[in-house]
Amino acid sequence: MEQKPYTILYVDDEEVNLRFFAATFSWEYNILTALSAEEGIRIFVENDIDLVVADQRMPGMSGVQFFEHIYGLNPEPARILLTGYGDLETIIQAVNHGKIFHFFQKPWAEEDLTRAFERALKIRTLQQENAGLIVHLQKTNEELSRALHEVEALTTLLEEENQLLRQEVNDSFNFDDIVSKSPVFQEVLQRTARVAATEATVLITGETGTGKELLARAVHRISNRRQKPFIKINCAALPAQLIESELFGHEKGAFTGATSARPGRFELAHQGTIFLDEIGDFPLELQAKLLRVLQEGEFDRIGATRTTKVDVRIIAATHVDLNAAVQQGKFRADLFYRLNVFPIHTPPLRERKEDIPLLVRHFVRKYALKNGKVIRRISKKTYQLLQTHHWPGNIRELENVVERGVIMSKTDKFKVPPEELGNMPVTGGAENGALNSLEENERLHIIRALQQTNWRVTGDQGAARLLQINERTLQSRIRKLQIRRPKEFDD
Ligand SMILES: Nc1ncnc2c1ncn2[C@@H]1O[C@H](COP(=O)(O)OP(=O)(O)OP(=O)(O)O)[C@@H](O)[C@H]1O
Numbered sequence: 001m002e003q004k005p006y007t008i009l010y011v012d013d014e015e016v017n018l019r020f021f022a023a024t025f026s027w028e029y030n031i032l033t034a035l036s037a038e039e040g041i042r043i044f045v046e047n048d049i050d051l052v053v054a055d056q057r058m059p060g061m062s063g064v065q066f067f068e069h070i071y072g073l074n075p076e077p078a079r080i081l082l083t084g085y086g087d088l089e090t091i092i093q094a095v096n097h098g099k100i101f102h103f104f105q106k107p108w109a110e111e112d113l114t115r116a117f118e119r120a121l122k123i124r125t126l127q128q129e130n131a132g133l134i135v136h137l138q139k140t141n142e143e144l145s146r147a148l149h150e151v152e153a154l155t156t157l158l159e160e161e162n163q164l165l166r167q168e169v170n171d172s173f174n175f176d177d178i179v180s181k182s183p184v185f186q187e188v189l190q191r192t193a194r195v196a197a198t199e200a201t202v203l204i205t206g207e208t209g210t211g212k213e214l215l216a217r218a219v220h221r222i223s224n225r226r227q228k229p230f231i232k233i234n235c236a237a238l239p240a241q242l243i244e245s246e247l248f249g250h251e252k253g254a255f256t257g258a259t260s261a262r263p264g265r266f267e268l269a270h271q272g273t274i275f276l277d278e279i280g281d282f283p284l285e286l287q288a289k290l291l292r293v294l295q296e297g298e299f300d301r302i303g304a305t306r307t308t309k310v311d312v313r314i315i316a317a318t319h320v321d322l323n324a325a326v327q328q329g330k331f332r333a334d335l336f337y338r339l340n341v342f343p344i345h346t347p348p349l350r351e352r353k354e355d356i357p358l359l360v361r362h363f364v365r366k367y368a369l370k371n372g373k374v375i376r377r378i379s380k381k382t383y384q385l386l387q388t389h390h391w392p393g394n395i396r397e398l399e400n401v402v403e404r405g406v407i408m409s410k411t412d413k414f415k416v417p418p419e420e421l422g423n424m425p426v427t428g429g430a431e432n433g434a435l436n437s438l439e440e441n442e443r444l445h446i447i448r449a450l451q452q453t454n455w456r457v458t459g460d461q462g463a464a465r466l467l468q469i470n471e472r473t474l475q476s477r478i479r480k481l482q483i484r485r486p487k488e489f490d491d
């Protein structure tokens, strides 16, 4: 069949009328015909009809009823009624209800119908174009609002970057990797810068994770000794005998296993800096030997007959109260005074909350880079959450929380779910001396075990094995203590 632009459906119960209609109009339109209203409805549903013509008088459903029906199916195609004399009532009603476009009395004239078809189809085309325009307009609108959103997102990103850049300018000034803007910590940095330029012994005190080691390294880096070694020894990690040989070295045969002579860290640090971390744990029996290095700059290797001289700058750090240790007889008073020439105290994070947003951004950037993630935004809620936390583990705890958050993030927005902090061993205790209840401690202990096993309870890698208790017992404790696995970042 030749493609014509419009399809007209004609419904009439007299076959001869159908044939005549088709013969008259099929040179210009696709003509479909039906011998009853019911058949007309079927054809109307199955085809894409642009215009419907129907006879009013048909057995069963009348033309007007037929139009009511197809109007309910699809009101768009125009409807034209053909009538005989005496149908005026029905016609008036139909016209008033808007269900027909035009009506003609039979017998109809070809030009009249042609003109009516043209008009109806023109209107139909315009209506369709209109609908297309509306859809287009809606789409354009959506695109615009999406663009607007992107601009907003970019603005926040730029603002954040700007802050980071400003921070970087600050950093490059002196302390590259130390992030802070709080007045308390700025003062710490100033003290640090001042003492760094001298040869003085420095004692850094502060809670765990407050950046003591970071400061110690900064002192060395700014000092005139920066080209020489920075040697660290953790006094808490080694037993006393090892500390002695590690620090002072030994001669060949000084003790069993000393198959050759070996220099200690004081010698390795010659002309540089030695960092005695956790000096509070320095063995009492070695303190006199340490004092001698501090005072005279000399010591004896273990088993040596000759004294060794070194030029070493000493920085010590501790999270315990050395004064109290002196009172308790665990620390020599003379050594304490010798170390305490220039004390620097690193304040806990909860006393410099202004630094939290900076630190969060710093660590987000650091760990996004490390883990190959793209993070463009930080949730406001997360900022608030992190700012209200107590941070008993200080910056190290914050760093760990951010690292976990970055690793777990699934979108470009950084978030920390509150459960992540709720499960941390937190608050009070340490500060006011109050103890946790036994149950609270049990809860924290179980959470720690679960964190280590990635929240696996059963099996070889499970927390029950780690805690050496029955799996069922652990499961019932978890329920009883209402321990819940932190939700992953899902929104
Ligand atoms: N101001 C800061 N800016 C950036 N990172 C920091 C800052 N302070 C601390 N950190 C980071 O926090 C972590 C802990 O710092 P550091 O090891 O210096 O603390 P500490 O006081 O020596 O802790 P501990 O007493 O447990 O040994 C490190 O990864 C360090 O890089």
Ligand SMILES: [Mg+2]
Residues within 6 Å of the ligand: 212, 213, 277
């Ligand atoms: Mg440390």
